[in-house]
Amino acid sequence: QKEVEQNSGPLSVPEGAIASLNCTYSDRGSQSFFWYRQYSGKSPELIMSIYSNGDKEDGRFTAQLNKASQYVSLLIRDSQPSDSATYLCAGGDHGSSNTGKLIFGQGTTLQVKP
Amino acid sequence: ETGVTQSPTHLIKTRGQQVTLRCSSQSGHNTVSWYQQALGQGPQFIFQYYREEENGRGNFPPRFSGLQFPNYSSELNVNALELDDSALYLCASRLDRGNSYEQYFGPGTRLTVT
Numbered sequence: 001q002k003e004v005e006q007n008s009g010p011l012s013v014p015e016g017a018i019a020s021l022n023c024t025y026s027d028r029g030s031q032s033f034f035w036y037r038q039y040s041g042k043s044p045e046l047i048m049s050i051y052s053n054g055d056k057e058d059g060r061f062t063a064q065l066n067k068a069s070q071y072v073s074l075l076i077r078d079s080q081p082s083d084s085a086t087y088l089c090a091g092g093d094h095g096s097s098n099t100g101k102l103i104f105g106q107g108t109t110l111q112v113k114p
Numbered sequence: 115e116t117g118v119t120q121s122p123t124h125l126i127k128t129r130g131q132q133v134t135l136r137c138s139s140q141s142g143h144n145t146v147s148w149y150q151q152a153l154g155q156g157p158q159f160i161f162q163y164y165r166e167e168e169n170g171r172g173n174f175p176p177r178f179s180g181l182q183f184p185n186y187s188s189e190l191n192v193n194a195l196e197l198d199d200s201a202l203y204l205c206a207s208r209l210d211r212g213n214s215y216e217q218y219f220g221p222g223t224r225l226t227v228t
Contacts, residue, residue: 104158
């Protein structure tokens with residue numbers, strides 16, 4: 001059974017701090033990883049995708065992937081109260097149009113306190 | 115704004131009934147996936163359609179079925195509804211970018227089975 005594991009939290013950080021969200025996966029065949037943000041009552045919103053080992057930065061967000069350790073993380077710099085949401089980590093097959101199934105973790109709830 | 119729309123927004127059905135949920139994705143997005151998200155959980159993959167054919171299925175019984183149409187719309191049909199089918203149903207439209215891809219979710223349909 002392919003799994004993606006996340007700590008459900010809540011993770012509480014003060015405004016302006018760095019929030020670190022972590023995820024592990026069991027399927028070594030997974031090639032692509034995604035972070036989604038989901039506000040309460042809303043659908044998931046894609047924040048970042050990462051395919052290669054290392055870091056990928058986009059604004060205040062940095063995704064990190066370590067395939068040897070089967071570990072994915074998301075760092076949010078200068079956290080704002082508006083970042084308070086559930087963050088979903090997902091692993092997927094790579095590339096071809098006849099794959100692409102995403103396996104999601106249960107999500108980590110982030111609370112940013114003013 | 116992902117360009118993915120779903121209808122209806124909310125739906126209440128009785129156990130044993132049948133339901134059809136609809137999704138419209140962006141032009142050029144040939145792959146559509148459907149996910150079920152129970153409260154407090156990550157989305158679970160139901161199935162995927164590519165060019166009007168099902169090409170991937172998760173651990174859901176045959177009473178969950180779907181269709182994809184040439185105009186980038188799709189349907190999820192659920193027969194013989196059970197109480198546990200109560201969930202948020204998400205349609206995801208896939209954009210392929212060479213060797214990578216991204217999936218964008220619609221706003222979802224909240225189904226309640228009583």
